[in-house]
Amino acid sequence: MNDKIIITVAVTGSFPTKEMNPAVPYTPAEIADAAVESYKAGASIAHIHVRDPETGKPDFKVDLFKEVLDRIREKCDMVVNLTTSGLRLTGPDAIVKRLQPVYLRPDICSLDLGSMNFHDRVFNNPPEWSVAAAKCMQENSVKPEIEVFEPGHIRQAIDLIQKGLLDDPPYFQLCMGVKWGIEASPESLLFMRRLLPEKVRWSVMGTGKDQLTMVAMGILMGGNVRVGFEDNIYLSRGVLAKSNAQMVEKTADLAERLGRGVANPQEARSFLGIG
Numbered sequence: 001m002n003d004k005i006i007i008t009v010a011v012t013g014s015f016p017t018k019e020m021n022p023a024v025p026y027t028p029a030e031i032a033d034a035a036v037e038s039y040k041a042g043a044s045i046a047h048i049h050v051r052d053p054e055t056g057k058p059d060f061k062v063d064l065f066k067e068v069l070d071r072i073r074e075k076c077d078m079v080v081n082l083t084t085s086g087l088r089l090t091g092p093d094a095i096v097k098r099l100q101p102v103y104l105r106p107d108i109c110s111l112d113l114g115s116m117n118f119h120d121r122v123f124n125n126p127p128e129w130s131v132a133a134a135k136c137m138q139e140n141s142v143k144p145e146i147e148v149f150e151p152g153h154i155r156q157a158i159d160l161i162q163k164g165l166l167d168d169p170p171y172f173q174l175c176m177g178v179k180w181g182i183e184a185s186p187e188s189l190l191f192m193r194r195l196l197p198e199k200v201r202w203s204v205m206g207t208g209k210d211q212l213t214m215v216a217m218g219i220l221m222g223g224n225v226r227v228g229f230e231d232n233i234y235l236s237r238g239v240l241a242k243s244n245a246q247m248v249e250k251t252a253d254l255a256e257r258l259g260r261g262v263a264n265p266q267e268a269r270s271f272l273g274i275g
Ligand code: MG
Pocket: 010, 013, 047, 049, 083, 085, 110, 230
């Protein structure tokens, strides 16, 4: 594992609203600004979802992704990770639509491997999706961030590695505490970590009040961590975060106190094998 920690900021996701926390970004400019501000606070990767700029509802228009990507790249060398989760996309062309962000050639795209109940809907990731998505990312030199929400997803990733569809080093995001995936407890995180193959890079995120526990565990276990409004809108118990950057700042401070340096984007690229 790398000594320095990679902090990912997931600035908006698709769940929180401005009614829950007024600092949740909606427009491409707000999303990009939140990423760049977080970069200044120590985040080296920005995980990006897009919203309808008017309503704030989750959106998946490729032009919105492009605008966010361009705006971030204008201002800093942060590693950009575009989602392909497309949780609300259905129908026969869902796979094609979900893969559109890959063709924008960000550094990373998220790759979800297993179907599951996810909050109030089914997160549909059939085997043909995982194979098509891994191939598409490999052909376009986009690093997959393998999001796993329960142990079976890791086994599916190992199958893709054995098929030669995921390049070294495979990069995992252990997503803990999402309804209805594995719970965010220290025991569960240790268990998930043990299931990972050797020589991988991994990061962990926890939702809501479990964000801090999972971040602390990730720092101590030599992994990398993700914070941000996608997973949690509070800075501490009962206190809303004023910005994504505030959460990143707290995380970077904790990492430094626990003896881990914070990786810059160039170091993050090197650790993850991004050319
Ligand atoms: Mg996401």
